[in-house]
Amino acid sequence: MIGRACVGALLAEGATVVVVDRDENALRTAATAWQETSRRVLTLAVDVTDEPAVLRMVDEVQKQTGRLDVLVNCLGVFQATPIDELSLDDWQHVLDINLTSIFLCCRAAARVMKGQGSGRIINLGSLAGRVGGLAAGANYSVSKAGVICLTKSLARALGGTGITVNTINPGPVDSPMVDAWPPGKKEEQLARIPLGRLGRPQDIAGAVVFLASDAASYIHGAQIDVNGGLEMS
Ligand SMILES: NC(=O)c1ccc[n+]([C@@H]2O[C@H](COP(=O)([O-])OP(=O)(O)OC[C@H]3O[C@@H](n4cnc5c(N)ncnc54)[C@H](O)[C@@H]3O)[C@@H](O)[C@H]2O)c1
Known part of the structure; x- marks a missing residue:
């Protein structure tokens, strides 16, 4: 959902976008819509938990476009299982998809x-x-804390290479992921958001476009909160 908004926003900025998802059907449907308006969108069906497949994916992007300027890692699975019911398999599954x-x-x-x-x-x-x-x-929460820390580790390691690495932390976004929350939780959080509404996928896409732009060239190892003021650091 958020990924689609990011694709639209990056295409609007003139980027050539390679969209990757493991869901081949969803990818095909979305690609048909994008390709009606732009020839600058390519799709690859890849499960990004598969190490050899990720290496092939990056080779393919280079082969097809000649460059790799921006990587947006916008995938994930959500679970709300209480800790005392959480199986080791579910723990590992979410960490594999959201962090590894x-x-x-x-x-x-x-x-x-x-x-x-x-x-x-x-x-x-x-x-x-x-x-x-x-x-x-x-x-889910630990996988996302891991993403925040991975970003900082990469930012330290990659300083001086010309690469910047940053995290965007959305709050609740109007999307199927939030629709899957336990009953009542959405309304409870909505009531706490100072801006009075859930995030929209375009709100997150706007932050992605900003971080990809020249205006963000000195932002490195940062976390940008996009949450309507729900939590302030
Ligand atoms: N929706 C929200 O409220 C919200 C809030 C905070 C953070 N986020 C984060 O934003 C990102 C996008 O969320 P969304 O709401 O668009 O989710 P979404 O479920 O709409 O999209 C996630 C996509 O990831 C893909 N995917 C899952 N596992 C994959 C794998 N192994 N390989 C390739 N693709 C895979 C799915 O097929 C799906 O298309 C996620 O990282 C999510 O955790 C979302």
């Missing part, structure tokens, strides 16, 4: 960006990763 995949994509993309002497890496964290989860289970 981002490590794999960042590592592969950074190798290419280092060669270019430039690049932007933008990781989608979550407010849950800062506060331990408002509706999310521990596995």
Whole structure:
């Protein structure tokens, strides 16, 4: 959902966008709509928890476009299982998708960006990763805290390479992910948001476009909260 808004916003800025998702059907449907208005969108069906597949994906992007300027890691799964009911399998599953995949994509993309002497890496964290989860289970919250820390580690390691790495932490966004929250949670959080509404996917896409732009060239290792004031640091 947020990814789609990011694709639209980046296309509007003139970027060539390679959209990656493991859901081939959703990708095909979305691609048909995008390709009606732009020839600058390509799609690849990849499960980004699969290390060899991620390496092939980055090779393919280079082959098709000749460059890799911006990596936006905007994928994930949500779970709200209470800690005493959380299985080890569910713990591992969410960490694999929400955190390990981002490590794999960042590592592969950074190798290419280092060669270019430039690049932007933008990781989608979550407010849950800062506060331990408002509706999310521990596995989701910890995976997002991991994304925030991974971003900082990468920012330290990649200083001087021309690459910047940052995290965007959305609060609740009007999306299927929030519709999957336990009953009553959405209304409870909505009542606490000073701006009086849930986030929209375009709100997050705006922050992505900003971090990808020249205006953000000195922002590195940062977390940008996009949450309507729900939590302030
Ligand atoms: N929606 C919210 O309220 C909210 C709030 C805070 C943070 N976020 C974060 O924003 C990002 C986008 O969220 P969204 O609401 O658009 O979610 P979404 O469920 O609409 O989209 C997530 C996408 O990730 C894809 N995906 C999952 N596992 C994958 C894998 N292994 N390989 C490739 N693709 C895979 C899914 O197919 C799906 O298209 C996520 O990182 C999410 O945690 C969302």
